[in-house]
Amino acid sequence: MTLEKDFLRSNDCGLLLLRLTVGGLMLFHGVHKLTAGVGFIGGMLTQMGLPSFIAYGALAAELVASIMIVIGLWTRAAAVVFAGNMVVAILMAHLGQIFSVDPMTGGWAIELPMLYLLGATVLCLTGAGKYAVTKGGILD
Incomplete structure (x- = not known):
């Protein structure tokens, strides 16, 4: 097999891309909470x-x-931790939409939170792959 075919069939590259996608896109939400505060979530929690x-x-x-x-x-x-956060977010903010379809797009109303949840769940099951800072341990 050539190097090109090995790269195109690399599970480790796929896991790297999954990590960059799931973690990288969620970083925008984290930075927003860091700069704007978590008061709106605190308010939701207080109401509950x-x-x-x-x-x-x-x-x-x-x-x-x-x-x-x-x-x-x-x-x-x-x-x-990430998946647990998404479960809580779905239960707190999207519970009423679980069985809904977005009328504008035809997609599942909670598809974005579910993509984050399922992507994190895949990483729980697979680990990071070989392109990671830590690898091989139970936490990796």
């Missing part, structure tokens, strides 16, 4: 009878866990 400081967990998941996923640092552990 929960302490508002839990909102900082969303900031950590969307900023720190995303960076860890992008660089491949303890990827499985970061992906578990």
Whole structure:
């Protein structure tokens, strides 16, 4: 097999691309929470009878866990945190849309949060691949 075919069939390159996509795109949400604050999430939590400081967990998941996923640092552990954050986000902000279709696009109303959740779940199961800062451990 040639080098070109090996590259095109590389699971490790695929995992790198998945990490860059899932973690990189979620970084925008984390940076927004870092700069604009987490007050709106805290308000939602308070309305649900929960302490508002839990909102900082969303900031950590969307900023720190995303960076860890992008660089491949303890990827499985970061992906578990990331996936957990997405489950909470779906339950808090999108619960009423789970069985809905977006009338403008015809797509599932919660397809974006589900793509993040499922992408993180794949990384929980596979790990980061060989193009990562840490590899081979249980957290990787």
